[in-house]
Amino acid sequence: MLDLNGFSFGTRAVRAGTEPEPVTGAIMTPVFQTSTYVQPKPAEAKVHEYSRSGNPTRDALEFAVAELEGSKHGLAFASGMAAIDTVLRLLSSGDHVVASDDLYGGTYRLFTAVLERFGISFSFVDAREVEQVAQAMRPETKLVWVETPTNPLLKIVDLAKLAEVAHAGNAWLAVDNTFATPYLQQPLQLGADFVVHSTTKYMGGHSDVVGGAIVVREQALRDRLWYLQNAIGAVPGPWDCFLTLRGLKTLHVRMQRHCENAAKVAAYLSEHAAVDRVYYPGLPSHPGHEVAASQMSAGGGMVSIELKGGVDAGYKLCMNTQLFQLAESLGGVESLIEQPATMTHASVSPEARRAAGLADGLVRLSVGIEDGDDLIRDLEQALAAK
Numbered sequence: 001m002l003d004l005n006g007f008s009f010g011t012r013a014v015r016a017g018t019e020p021e022p023v024t025g026a027i028m029t030p031v032f033q034t035s036t037y038v039q040p041k042p043a044e045a046k047v048h049e050y051s052r053s054g055n056p057t058r059d060a061l062e063f064a065v066a067e068l069e070g071s072k073h074g075l076a077f078a079s080g081m082a083a084i085d086t087v088l089r090l091l092s093s094g095d096h097v098v099a100s101d102d103l104y105g106g107t108y109r110l111f112t113a114v115l116e117r118f119g120i121s122f123s124f125v126d127a128r129e130v131e132q133v134a135q136a137m138r139p140e141t142k143l144v145w146v147e148t149p150t151n152p153l154l155k156i157v158d159l160a161k162l163a164e165v166a167h168a169g170n171a172w173l174a175v176d177n178t179f180a181t182p183y184l185q186q187p188l189q190l191g192a193d194f195v196v197h198s199t200t201k202y203m204g205g206h207s208d209v210v211g212g213a214i215v216v217r218e219q220a221l222r223d224r225l226w227y228l229q230n231a232i233g234a235v236p237g238p239w240d241c242f243l244t245l246r247g248l249k250t251l252h253v254r255m256q257r258h259c260e261n262a263a264k265v266a267a268y269l270s271e272h273a274a275v276d277r278v279y280y281p282g283l284p285s286h287p288g289h290e291v292a293a294s295q296m297s298a299g300g301g302m303v304s305i306e307l308k309g310g311v312d313a314g315y316k317l318c319m320n321t322q323l324f325q326l327a328e329s330l331g332g333v334e335s336l337i338e339q340p341a342t343m344t345h346a347s348v349s350p351e352a353r354r355a356a357g358l359a360d361g362l363v364r365l366s367v368g369i370e371d372g373d374d375l376i377r378d379l380e381q382a383l384a385a386k
């Protein structure tokens, strides 16, 4: 296998995980659409024995995701939620987690509506304030869980500082890197113990596949996660792995354009008379801009806004854009718009949304890779619509 050490991110994105297939020389890893593998002897496998436990197309994807996060140890899952759930299954009843107050609604739902029933407890704090995390730590705290930038408020959390606080309390730091992607930010290099992805988003990049991933630094931790994955079974099919791997090859090119377009959109909206607040970490006025500049190489592709006309104006905007299509999800080549309070974050209680600062009128934009000026014209006409 080509040693990718020393190559830049783009080269690694194109080549990671894909080797010419040994029998035919196929340059792209084939879709090994098989559930099982014929064995030479009982209890002896050629490589894999059963596709829940392992599959060559999945191996290629796992290798590629790990390589881009600066590690050798990755696992691919059937969805982002399956990846998150598997990290949490390292914990036991009685354990405690400190989590940031702004998280994808599905993550919040898994934590509070499912895992609390199994005796794991959660404290939600504003993780931008490292002190708040430190104060929430208990002797039974095993994990600190954050996103940065957060979904949907794009709060920025200082990962290096948080890793220190988590480790001082003998806890792990897990970072959901879905919004940033390893192109912009590599949490393992900043001290995180787990990086988690919804590969459904930028990693796959084309809104055609649901998937997830975990990357860790050490083989031993990877083996514990693999044990859980194999025991639980939320694995991706080979076709989904193929699509995600294909998407990964252009991650750097797509992310450049996402960031460029989002920066333009954020600057345009900041000047618009109908707009009350713009949340975008690439704007110097964003409270997390300095930390973002120190740990991310650009501001990312997500922009959230509040309009002066509140909920009604936000609703109207969602109903009037043409290029920004009204849908959940993010990170695909096409631009999306949505209202978190009624859509992606509807499972977060109104009290928890208020505590995190998530206004009912907030509108979230996933800025795609279309022509940036066309996107701005679309927002202009939608904001002017009667």
Ligand code: P1T
Pocket (backbone or CB within 6 Å): 079, 080, 081, 082, 104, 106, 107, 147, 151, 176, 178, 179, 197, 198, 199, 200, 210, 211, 212, 328, 329, 330, 344
């Ligand atoms: O949808 P799934 O692949 O299971 O990933 C869940 C998930 C995990 N982490 C983050 C930061 C996410 O944003 C998501 C999914 N988010 C959306 C569907 C959304 O529209 O925000």
